[in-house]
Amino acid sequence: MTTETPPRETEPVTGFWRLVPEPSLDVVRRWGWASVVVNIGIVVTGGLVRLTGSGLGCPTWPSCTDDSYVPHPELGTHGAIEFANRMLGFVVAIVAILTWLVVMRYRPVRQDLRRLATAAALGVPLQAIIGGISVLTGLNPWIVSAHFLVSPIIITLTVSMMRRSRTSPYPHTPPVVRALATASVVAVWLAVALGTVVTGAGPHSGDPETGRNGFDPDIVSQLHADVVFGLLGITIALVIATRVTATSRTLRKLAAWLLAVELLQGAVGFTQHFTGLPWGLVLVHMFLAGLLIALVTAVYGERGTPAT
Structure with missing residues (x-):
């Protein structure tokens, strides 16, 4: 049976990468699952922000208000909901970075997995920037739509990465x-x-x-x-x-x-x-x-x- 096996390369481990434990493909897949879960999670919390009318709970970006990165009590529940969604964005970023590190450390080198993990990681700051623009434009509906659609793109990239990490034949x-x-x-x-x-x-x-x-x-x-x-x-x-x-x-x-x-x-x-x-x-x-x-x-x- 012919298999569609992605190209593999050997590459010496030097410098910083010596500090990263060498992962197995199972570890790559587990981090992929974590990325899917947190990205579906931020879809839900982002929806909660919009559905509760909390989209401008933090009225500016990247800070919450003009003089603070955290919401003031007077912003009430709306400020807390919006700020919590922003904090989950940091969790998504951490998972994306760790997933990228795991994939980059895996040997032999898998360029297909590296490309997918890199694209998914870059999607996180892109989503944050679009989210910031949506706040600064008073929640323009088209920008809000673009902000949402980044999460499905990251989910697609991550699931594709997990699928390609399989060892059984296609x-x-x-x-x-x-x-x-x-x-x-x-x-x-x-x-x-x-x-x-x-x-x-x-x-x-x-x-x-x-x-x-x-x-x-x-x-x-x-x-x-x-x-x-x-x-x-x-x-x-x-x-x-x-x-x-x-x-x-x-x-x-x-x-x-x-x-x-x-x-x-x-x-x-x-x-x-x-x-x-x-x-x-x-x-x-x-x-x-x-x-x-x-x-x-x-x-x-x-x-x-x-x-x-």
Whole structure:
């Protein structure tokens, strides 16, 4: 069986890197999991900031107020919620740096893992800067959307890194399964991106004084729902295809989990829409969006090489 093995290089360990313990691929994967967890966590806490109207709880950036990096008591609960979200950003940064260090120290050198870990680590300060710009622009809905979308990108990079760190051969997969796996990635990302547009048109702006993006909430919600229906169709076809063709057991399980989470996400989405967008349900919806990104990335990574 041919395998798609990334190039490996040997490289001497010198200087600072002697201080970093040599990790195994299991350690690389564990740090990858930690990165996924904290990035889904910051999606949830960022959602809590917006849903509780705490987006300007710290009215400036990078400090919280003009004369302090921590919130004053007069900023109340909103200041505490926003500041807590900023503090979680430091946790995300620490995990990203440690993950990068582990990957860079791993021997033999894996350039594919290094590229993914580096890109994920660079995403953290990028997200912080975009978040700061969102505060300085009074929570412009388009910038807030961009701020959110960095987390799914980091999750994608990290899950891809974990998938590539496997030692078992890449499976051969029929073309129909590979095509459906690719289509599912496109559909999930389109649904998530449209979800940010729906949010930018809706009532949960992060602050009562913040403007919206100008789209009709009903129209963009319907468009979002149409994409979700299309995603469900693709994923149902993927689940069936993985069961009637020669595909790996892992891919069959991942496809089933992807469909299950999509159905739950759809149920939560419709419920929140018809119950006036209660913030608790919206928060669950955001958590499931982060989980969907992780799952669909894993599905795509498991699609393997073309069957011959």
